[in-house]
Amino acid sequence: KNSDFSRNTYEIEIKTKEGKEIPLEIVSSPYIFDGKINALLVIARDITERKQAEELLKKRMNELEIFNEATVGRELKIIELKKEINELLAKTGQKPKYEIIE
Structure with missing residues (x-):
């Protein structure tokens, strides 16, 4: 060669x-x-500009993950509350108020 x-x-x-x-x-x-x-x-x-853009992207991704965790956590709590309400309604002879899809 x-x-x-x-x-x-x-x-x-x-x-x-x-x-x-x-x-x-x-x-x-x-x-x-x-x-x-x-x-x-x-x-x-x-x-320099590429590194700054990478750092900003990393920061935004972190913020998005935090938001996603908070949102998903909130939704899970709401689902649990709806289940509890449905159970209480069932104990009092009433029909469930919320349809829960799992």
């Missing part, structure tokens, strides 16, 4: 002189000819 390309992608954080951290995505591709590296192509990309 005369030439080979293997691409590597990884993320690092660098610090500016001012101390600000910047996330970078590094993509490197060596050009190998006859078993030796003849050249290396390295591309560094600032991924």
Whole structure:
């Protein structure tokens, strides 16, 4: 095989002189000819916006999970209350007020 390309992608954080951290995505591709590296192509990309979007997405997903748990928990409590009401109505000889589907 005369030439080979293997691409590597990884993320690092660098610090500016001012101390600000910047996330970078590094993509490197060596050009190998006859078993030796003849050249290396390295591309560094600032991924600050992507990281911010990922963090916002993570936060929103967490909020959605909390809301979902609260909503489902509330619904389960309502179902239990309806069952209790139906049982009390049955004990007093009345027909159930709520249809409960399980």
